[in-house]
Amino acid sequence: MERYSKVGMQELDQRLSKIVEAARKQPVSVYRYGAPWVWIVSQDDWQGALKEVSSYIPQGHSLVLLRPQIDDLLDDHRDVLQGLNAGAQMLIAPQTAMHILLLQLLYSVPSEQQLYEQLNYNLLFRWFVGLDLNQKVWSFNVLSKDLATLLGDARAVRLIQKIIGEVFCGALLQMPEFSLNFALLHTWLARHATTSTASN
Incomplete structure (x- = not known):
């Protein structure tokens, strides 16, 4: 499986399914206009980040x-x-x-x-x-x-x-x-x- 830590919008458009699959193992930061925009994270990682x-x-x-x-x-x-x-x-x-x-x-x-x-x-x-x-x-x-x-x-x-x-x-x-x-x-x-x- 390919690994991604950060990607741009163009790469996200081209390799969406692979990037989403990689995000199940490790969060991926999506950059827009050269600046951090959003993160793609798995459901387990998201739930784990939510504290009481x-x-x-x-x-x-x-x-x-x-x-x-x-x-x-x-x-x-x-x-x-x-x-x-x-x-x-x-x-x-x-x-x-x-x-x-x-x-x-x-x-x-x-x-x-x-x-x-x-x-x-x-x-x-x-x-x-x-x-x-x-x-x-x-x-x-x-x-x-x-x-x-x-x-x-x-x-x-x-x-x-x-x-x-x-x-x-x-x-x-x-x-x-x-x-x-x-x-x-x-x-x-x-x-x-x-x-x-x-x-x-």
């Missing part, structure tokens, strides 16, 4: 340290979240959607569109919601619909408030990486103020 997202996240990061408390609270209210999922047929798991809303609050992400973009490229965000490096993010329409489902339920919004109050509020001054958007949280709560008053 968690390997990129500092273990001392505040979000890493606080996540067990967050997940414990979500587990305590699993029945509420499962009920929402059954009623609305959410495509994103409710616990995952709660993580996404917490990220929006904790990092003051101003819009769902920007939140969606962050989920595509921000490794910390991807780790927190359970996305691997090679996993595609849900479509924006799915994300928007499922977040609206949670925000439309008073119990889910109060659970977010509970998590913020019990896990974060006492330690925010020692965690400069967070810029919690209290105004957004109050907006979410205000939507259900009438319902809460009526139930009392």
